[in-house]
Amino acid sequence: LLPVVGGNLAAPLAGNGAGGRTARAVNLDYAASAPALQAVADHVAEVLPYYASVHRGAGYASQVSTALYESARQTIGAFVGARPGDLTVFTRNTTDALNLLAGAVPQDGPGAGEVVVLDVEHHANLLPWTARRHRLIPTASTVAETVAALEATLAERPAALVAVTGCSNVTGEILPIGEIARIAHAHGARVVVDGAQLVPHRRVDIAALDVDYIAFSGHKIYAPFGSGVLIGRSDWLDAAQPHLAGGGAVRSVDAQGQAVWTTGVARHEGGTPNVLGAAALAAACRAIADLPEGAVEEHEAALSARLLEGLQEIPQVRVLRAWSDSTDRVGVVGFTVEGHEAARVAVYLSAEHGVGVRDGKFCAHPLLNRLGVTGGALRASLGLGSRSDDVERLLHAVRTLVTEGEKLRYEQIDGAWTP
Ligand code: PMP
Numbered sequence: 303l304l305p306v307v308g309g310n311l312a313a314p315l316a317g318n319g320a321g322g323r324t325a326r327a328v329n330l331d332y333a334a335s336a337p338a339l340q341a342v343a344d345h346v347a348e349v350l351p352y353y354a355s356v357h358r359g360a361g362y363a364s365q366v367s368t369a370l371y372e373s374a375r376q377t378i379g380a381f382v383g384a385r386p387g388d389l390t391v392f393t394r395n396t397t398d399a400l401n402l403l404a405g406a407v408p409q410d411g412p413g414a415g416e417v418v419v420l421d422v423e424h425h426a427n428l429l430p431w432t433a434r435r436h437r438l439i440p441t442a443s444t445v446a447e448t449v450a451a452l453e454a455t456l457a458e459r460p461a462a463l464v465a466v467t468g469c470s471n472v473t474g475e476i477l478p479i480g481e482i483a484r485i486a487h488a489h490g491a492r493v494v495v496d497g498a499q500l501v502p503h504r505r506v507d508i509a510a511l512d513v514d515y516i517a518f519s520g521h522k523i524y525a526p527f528g529s530g531v532l533i534g535r536s537d538w539l540d541a542a543q544p545h546l547a548g549g550g551a552v553r554s555v556d557a558q559g560q561a562v563w564t565t566g567v568a569r570h571e572g573g574t575p576n577v578l579g580a581a582a583l584a585a586a587c588r589a590i591a592d593l594p595e596g597a598v599e600e601h602e603a604a605l606s607a608r609l610l611e612g613l614q615e616i617p618q619v620r621v622l623r624a625w626s627d628s629t630d631r632v633g634v635v636g637f638t639v640e641g642h643e644a645a646r647v648a649v650y651l652s653a654e655h656g657v658g659v660r661d662g663k664f665c666a667h668p669l670l671n672r673l674g675v676t677g678g679a680l681r682a683s684l685g686l687g688s689r690s691d692d693v694e695r696l697l698h699a700v701r702t703l704v705t706e707g708e709k710l711r712y713e714q715i716d717g718a719w720t721p
Contacts, residue, residue: 303601304589306337306524306687313656316710316721325656328692332522333471333499333634333683334660338582339524345585346526346578356577357550371577374584375567381587382497382516383507384533391532391539391567392580396498397426398545399517399532400465402570403494404430406542412490413462418455420448421668422624424471427496428668431465441672444627449481456489464493468500468516472664472681473624474606474634476500480511487512494534498522502685503602503632505595508533520583523590524686529579532570540565548572590686598686605684605693606633612697613637613682618704622673633684636664639700644678647700649719650708655699657692659683 313327329337349370354363356371379390393399409415417431422441432438439455442448452464464486469476479495486493494515500506501516502523508516515534521527532539544551544563551572552561563569590598613619613635622636639647648661660681663670670679682696710721 303593303597304524304686305340306685307340307343308337309687313652313658315656316653328655328657328695329687330657330659330682330684330692330696332502332685332688333681335521335527336502336524336685337687338526339586339589339686341589342525342582342585346582349578349581353578355574367577370581371575374580377584378531378580378587379533381591382501382518382533383509383511385509387536388508388534389532389536389539389567391545391570392575393517393530393532393545393570394528394576395519395521395530396496396517397430397530399530400427400494400496401430402532402545403463403515403517403534403538404434405545406538407434407462408538408541409435411462413460416459416461417463417465418452418461418491419465420452420467421672422470422472423465423467423666423669424496424498425665425667426498427465427467437461441624441669443625445475445477445625446627448625449478449485452482453485453489456486456491460489461491463514464491465496466493467496467498468506469503469632469634470624470666470669471499471634472636472666472669472679473622473628474499474631474636474683475624475628476504476630476632479513483512483514492535499632499634503598505598520579520586523583524586525582526579528576529583531583536566539570542570544572545570546572549574601686602633602684602688605688605690606631606635608690609633609635609682609684609693609696612693613700616697616700616704618642619700622675622679624669624673633688634681635683636679636681638675638679639704642703643719644680646708646712646719647680647703649712649721650703650710651696651699653721654708654710655695655702657696657699659696 311327312324352366356368492514497516497518501518520529618640644661651657
């Protein structure tokens with residue numbers, strides 16, 4: 303749908319008699335890190351001459367850099383429907399953003415700092431909470447029962463916050479975050495959405511959904527690594543200990559080194575910020591926002607339907623689902639191939655077919671364990687640069703694996719399968 307950098311890389315095919323053969327590298331690993339959009343690369347090249355430290359530099363480049371950084375903040379906030387008064391704090395990634403919020407949950411407010419979390423979460427939206435006061439809800443086999451369990455948990459005793467994923471990074475299934483926000487608010491709790499997998503695929507409006515906080519990562523939404531955001535209500539953030547104590551986060555420091563911390567975004571952004579990362583993330587948001595309404599979903603829907611249908615036609619393939627009644631999903635598909643170790647399948651797909659997927663437990667151990675996946679699974683994920691022949695290449699490769707087996711010999715070196 304939009305050109306990505308590296309969309310036509312040639313992948314070397316490995317092994318006996320491959321004789322330097324290559325194939326177009328098929329990237330079906332957007333959910334881990336999406337390739338940069340060409341528009342992002344162009345914007346970075348355009349702003350690189352103004353590379354200079356922000357905020358307190360008086361020079362021309364510093365002024366331009368500061369304006370870029372602050373306008374990136376506006377763009378990214380507007381992209382997800384931030385309300386007037388919401389803060390858009392730059393972080394390294396989603397993990398960093400959720401850890402920031404975990405340190406900001408008031409311990410003496412309603413719910414006494416307790417956070418309610420589901421066990422389907424990526425570790426980034428699990429471990430910051432389970433390290434503190436929390437209640438972990440074992441996910442039921444349907445979305446309806448899961449939401450009901452959440453409501454019952456909140457009704458039993460108030461909580462400060464509900465932390466929930468917008469979209470599973472294992473199964474691509476989408477949770478009804480608007481409904482969850484309504485339930486949380488009815489019980490006096492706030493809600494934070496882990497938007498890492500949702501925001502690249504769907505238009506999200508936190509004001510319309512009445513979501514209090516959202517976190518996401520630049521590298522999953524077509525910008526390079528190193529930038530992320532936490533967006534949401536200012537009061538908790540203004541009252542919290544600074545996420546990164548240091549330069550820029552203070553109003554003043556006395557002779558004993560005691561700080562009077564500032565409020566607003568600067569309180570949590572100590573140190574020299576990642577201006578290029580912020581500009582790149584904003585450029586990605588702009589490029590996506592400029593697409594016609596529904597274009598991202600439409601582009602992905604057909605590819606995703608074909609991917610699911612093709613995988614389900616292979617009897618040895620099990621497509622993973624967290625909930626039997628989920629109706630909405632993005633192009634992120636977790637699966638296993640019966641009789642084949644996932645780690646080895648991933649190497650086979652790359653070495654013999656030039657198809658890149660991900661294998662493992664996707665930093666979601668509780669979910670994988672609940673689904674009975676012990677050795678790990680595979681995940682194919684789509685995005686703006688995906689094409690229908692990418693999907694066909696994967697399907698052909700998996701069919702070939704189950705009918706003909708691997709052609710190359712693989713050995714395990716240092717724990718990794720190698721052709
Ligand atoms: N949440 C979800 C749903 C994710 O898929 C990921 C990344 N795999 C994260 C959080 C963490 O993102 P990051 O590594 O950029 O912090």
